[in-house]
Amino acid sequence: MMQDSRSRVLVVQEKSGGFRGTGVWKFPTGVVDEGEDICDAAVREVKEETGWMPFEEYAAQPFIQKHDLLKKISEICAAKKEKREYAGFSPVATTTGFSQKKSYLYINSQCLNLED
Known part of the structure; x- marks a missing residue:
């Protein structure tokens, strides 16, 4: 971003x-x-x-x-914008708007308070 x-x-x-x-x-x-x-x-x-x-x-x-994937990416950007601590990666299950196939976005889910 x-x-x-x-x-x-x-x-x-x-x-x-x-x-x-x-x-x-x-x-x-x-x-x-x-x-x-x-x-x-x-x-x-x-x-x-x-x-x-x-x-x-x-x-x-x-x-x-x-769209789950785009929403989670915007949440990451919001965390960085708010200068919240953000480090490390965890796989967070998501789907795209183009298929229902599960994929993973690797982010620091603990810093974003996201559920896996």
Whole structure:
């Protein structure tokens, strides 16, 4: 999560892909092209589609709240934003909005008061 001095987080709306036209704002992600330098790829991806919004507005989006994985990631970001202690990793069971297959997000669940 990238945050500025006004507690806004860097977000994107996809111009192509599965979220195009949905109105969903999400944290930037991207793909490194074969042979592309990872730093160049990061700069390219950020330049392609960026915007800023208050973290609370990002986290409150219905899309984020209804998808277990994205909701837990926003909880991690909130913990870091509030400067709560955060160290170590535990597997926390979750599912994505794309399938019901169980997967794991490795986080410090004790610091977030999450149930396994």
